[in-house]
Every structure is written in structure tokens, then in C-alpha cells.
Amino acid sequence: MSIIVPAYNVAEYIESCLNSLLAQTHEEIEVVVVDDGSTDETAAVCAAVARRDARVRIIAQPNAGVSAARNRGVQEARGTYVCFVDSDDAAHPDMVARLLAALSTAGAEIACAGRYAPFSASFEPSALGSFAAQTLSGEEACAELLYQRIPNGPVAKMFARSVVGEEPFNNDVRIGEDLLMNLDVMSQAEHVVVVDDALYGYRQREGSAMSGACAADRQRVVDELEQRSTPALTAAFANRIFAEALYVAFEGRTAALTVASILRKYRRTVVTDSKSLVQLRVYALASYLGRGMPAVLHQWKARTR
Known part of the structure; x- marks a missing residue:
């Protein structure tokens, strides 16, 4: 071992x-x-x-x-x-x-x-x-x-x-x-x-590898996930790809990742999938109100904690 x-x-x-x-x-x-x-x-x-x-x-x-x-x-x-x-x-x-x-x-x-x-x-x-x-x-x-x-x-x-x-x-x-x-x-x-x-x-401490992440890193994850997607797990992959795009939207990083197009591509699956996390479905619904709404909702939640 x-x-x-x-x-x-x-x-x-x-x-x-x-x-x-x-x-x-x-x-x-x-x-x-x-x-x-x-x-x-x-x-x-x-x-x-x-x-x-x-x-x-x-x-x-x-x-x-x-x-x-x-x-x-x-x-x-x-x-x-x-x-x-x-x-x-x-x-x-x-x-x-x-x-x-x-x-x-x-x-x-x-x-x-x-x-x-x-x-x-x-x-x-x-x-x-x-x-x-x-x-x-x-x-x-x-x-x-x-x-x-x-x-x-x-x-x-x-x-x-x-x-x-x-x-x-x-x-x-x-x-x-x-x-x-x-x-x-x-x-x-x-x-x-x-x-x-x-x-x-x-x-829990500062200085983790995630703090140095950039939009290009998120783009790479999305690309890798899309390549791995299988028919049997289409909805599950859609959930995770949507979540990765959300991280970029929350951070305001859009240069390397077309956030709005990815949110539009996968949000319907997230909303209609009963296995989706409730929080993720809420963000997917918010995206129908405008590309910036998930980030606005995220900032509001952070202020009210």
C-alpha cells in the first residue's frame, strides 16, 4: 500500500x-x-x-x-x-x-x-x-x-x-x-x-493552485470534458461543463472562454435534469435573463452570507 x-x-x-x-x-x-x-x-x-x-x-x-x-x-x-x-x-x-x-x-x-x-x-x-x-x-x-x-x-x-x-x-x-x-x-x-x-x-488556506487559474485553463477543462462526453453520460457532462463555464462568469474572465455560448448550449439540460444540483439549476435559469445574471446572482449571494 x-x-x-x-x-x-x-x-x-x-x-x-x-x-x-x-x-x-x-x-x-x-x-x-x-x-x-x-x-x-x-x-x-x-x-x-x-x-x-x-x-x-x-x-x-x-x-x-x-x-x-x-x-x-x-x-x-x-x-x-x-x-x-x-x-x-x-x-x-x-x-x-x-x-x-x-x-x-x-x-x-x-x-x-x-x-x-x-x-x-x-x-x-x-x-x-x-x-x-x-x-x-x-x-x-x-x-x-x-x-x-x-x-x-x-x-x-x-x-x-x-x-x-x-x-x-x-x-x-x-x-x-x-x-x-x-x-x-x-x-x-x-x-x-x-x-x-x-x-x-x-x-483551508490561501495560495492554492486554483488562485492562479486563468480563462485559458478553464477553456482547456471544458475542451477535455467535451472530448470525453459519451451518449450514456450526456446530461452529466453537460452539468459539469456548465459549472466550469460558471466559474469563469463569476470571475469575470471571458477572453479565452466564450461563456455565454457555453451557458446557452447546456443550460436547458441543466434545468430539465432532475439530477442537477439545485443551485446549478438556479444559475441556469438565471442565465435566461441575460448573460451577466449568473454572476450578479453569485455576487448577491456572497454579500448576503
Whole structure:
């Protein structure tokens, strides 16, 4: 069982992340840290942890981005299964054990935690209830991902090496690479099991990769989603493409992405699809009142919170 941790200039956070992994109740793990050209004390902090626990391996490479770091981790991993954990986050002590149990019980190739637990200072894992899981086909899991009922991230999931391959992430995609990776991998799986537990602590902080996103990045995600759309999942893909266009509308970025045309193309499907998120249907209805109305509604909601 391999846990892959891409790391770039996270000296302040990575020790607590690694400690949460080394405290797993399932102890037969390796932690593969890929130091992606850090210029702070990240390497020194990781080395100190590795000296204390031989289960930690450190791979150093020139800075190439999080996707390249994760791909390198997959290539270096020795386990039959792999997990991804971000270097400023934390894992519940039972994350590995519960995901492994879910895989075994369902005979699945992928296990997902259905929820994240946000934190800002320190992660306090909650007590887990009785085991509850839902088994889906690969196609059903892709639909749930597109409808935003399974979290996008590669984190809080466990993948069999047989479906994840050697290079699951597209190095050229700056944002949305996690969604695309999950779609590609889940589409190859016969079964995906979703565990109803918050097994992963997500640190809320400024300076994330998303803050540097531009309209061209969003355009790339839309293009990739449209290329992957299948007849069986047409409505689900329409929902997610509409949502990606909304992000651009909210940010006022229209140079690279013709927001209005994409909203017009997919809004009817969003409005009439009973599986659409209620909030997304409201924005789709607002778009009929004018191209700028979804952004106006979003700004009004932000002011009234």
C-alpha cells in the first residue's frame, strides 16, 4: 500500500501531514514523498521524518508541477494500491484501513471517501460510525463525479494499480487535472465503492493552485470534458461543463472562454435534469435573463452570507 505525497515549499505543514500517515492503524504502508523542487526547508523536514521511520521514502526532482510529481510518485510506488495525499492536509488514522476494507468487501478497484473534513489550524479526526458504503459501476461513479456528488480530488481515494496506470495525470492541464484523472480511471473500473465517512482532513488556506487559474485553463477543462462526453453520460457532462463555464462568469474572465455560448448550449439540460444540483439549476435559469445574471446572482449571494 503506497501513499503518494507531492510536496512543494510546504515546510510549515508537511511534518504534521506525514505524522498523520505514519499514525495509520493499518501499518503496512510506504509513504512516497516527491519533493518537486522545493526552495524552502521542505526537504530537510522530510529527511528528518524519514530518519525516524523507514516507511518514508523521498524522491527529489526539479520543479515540474503537482501532476508531474504525482505521476512520479505512481511510478516509484511499490504497493498494489495507491493513495494520494496533499502535503498540507491530513488523514484520519483509519483512512487506509477503512478504504482497504471497502475495496475488499465490494470487490472494487477504487474506493472513495464521500466527504472531506475542512480544518485551518490542526486536524481533529472524528469518531467513525458503523461501516456504510455504496458500490457503483465505473460509469455510475463517473456520473456521480460529474454531478459533484463525489469529490473531484485524487485525495481521499484508493486506487488499484491495474486501473491507475503509470501516468494518470496530464502534466499540461493546470486546473481540473484531478477531475479528468478520476474520470479516466473510473471509466476503466468495473466497481467503485464510496464510503460514507470523512476520512480526510482538508486544510483551508490561501495560495492554492486554483488562485492562479486563468480563462485559458478553464477553456482547456471544458475542451477535455467535451472530448470525453459519451451518449450514456450526456446530461452529466453537460452539468459539469456548465459549472466550469460558471466559474469563469463569476470571475469575470471571458477572453479565452466564450461563456455565454457555453451557458446557452447546456443550460436547458441543466434545468430539465432532475439530477442537477439545485443551485446549478438556479444559475441556469438565471442565465435566461441575460448573460451577466449568473454572476450578479453569485455576487448577491456572497454579500448576503
